[in-house]
Amino acid sequence: MEWLAARTNDGADWLTREDILDFALEGEPRRLQPTQTGIWKPRDLQAALSIQTVYRAPGRERPYNDDLGPDGLLRYAWRGEDPDHPDNRALRAAMKMNKPLIWFFGVGMGPAVFQPIFPVYILWEEPQDQRFVIDPNVGRGLVTESSPIEEHLKKYLMVETKRRLHQPVFRSTVLRAYRSRCAVCALAHKELLDAAHILPDRDEEGIASVVNGLALCKIHHAAFDANILGIRPDLIVQVREDILREVDGPMLRHGIQERHGRRLMALPHARSEMPDTGLLETAFDRFRSA
Known part of the structure; x- marks a missing residue:
């Protein structure tokens, strides 16, 4: 995450998939990002490292739903319908271990361009809807699954989520489109x-x-x-x-x-x-x- 912060000028710039492949740890190349799927867990880690939302041009739906809920919190869909799919288990492990994740949010195609958002955390899981509740380091310690979210807190969550996720994604998408x-x-x-x-x-x-x-x-x-x-x-x-x-x-x-x-x-x-x-x-x- 420190490397991403430096490469993106503290989140001001986007990165291509090729840029992200430049990362190395102790001289060894390390993959940070999913490729074909939305969830990435390296073999030697106990939990997922990153999630991904692919770019879709206006008017085209994404292949899975990840959006802001009515309570001001973000959702990220399971991979498939099987709760025991290895990718879902990897996100569940990150949730239980309270590990930070990187969210690579697509802001353009040809080449694929992403705005990294980090750190994000998984607050809880909603198995009935086959999704996880994602927090861009806003609601931790303030909200719980069992307690209703009061209106003033909901407004705070929505404003901060917009500032930390939607604003940088919007900026990168627009500036990339206008070159x-x-x-x-x-x-x-x-x-x-x-x-x-x-x-x-x-x-x-x-x-x-x-x-x-x-x-x-x-x-x-x-x-x-x-x-x-x-x-x-x-x-x-x-x-x-x-x-x-x-x-x-x-x-x-x-x-x-x-x-x-x-x-x-x-x-x-x-x-x-x-x-x-x-x-x-x-x-x-x-x-x-x-």
Whole structure:
């Protein structure tokens, strides 16, 4: 996990499957990640080391369900239906031994790209639903299987889970789709880029999906959120009238005003990852009424 933290700049960057194969322990190559399955247990360990969620383009379902439950906790499906499958036993062992796991979350294909989330823990098992309850180091010591989760704690779990899992996954998915370039100005310094929501995630339509995302530099992200600039459904940038009339320095003139009427400069290659026109239309209506 220390190696992953260093390789991902403390979780800011994604890794390809090839990158992850670089790991070695005491000079010996060691595999950290599942390949064909979702659960990986090295032969010489007593419990599983990592789990995996593969990437699926928007509109395509994953082959198994792993998502946030109504109590604010994450679920990860068994492998198959047999509770004694070796992979399920390996996760059960990690749960009983309270061992940390790595969650490799797919954020792109061709090549396969993953956002490692760690440490995560298994809190308990739900055999009736053939799944485990996964915690990104948020709920340990706060929740138990037998005690009901109060509403304020549920909200805390949801907020923290979103921060520790969904936000880094969303960021990596969006920046990877836009090839680490600002959609408005094509700036290519990843450290100066954000994954901006077209509609805020607090909105009912503000889904954590690449189709609700734009890679934007810090300046254009702030301008977008402040309704200084908007993006039409046909991907043309519009700048607010009062800002267009304003006289200021070169940043305003070249960075904001000159983008007015121009098409976005960076977009995903995959049609399925393009910004959703319905979401853009809703956001642009809000921009016009600002």
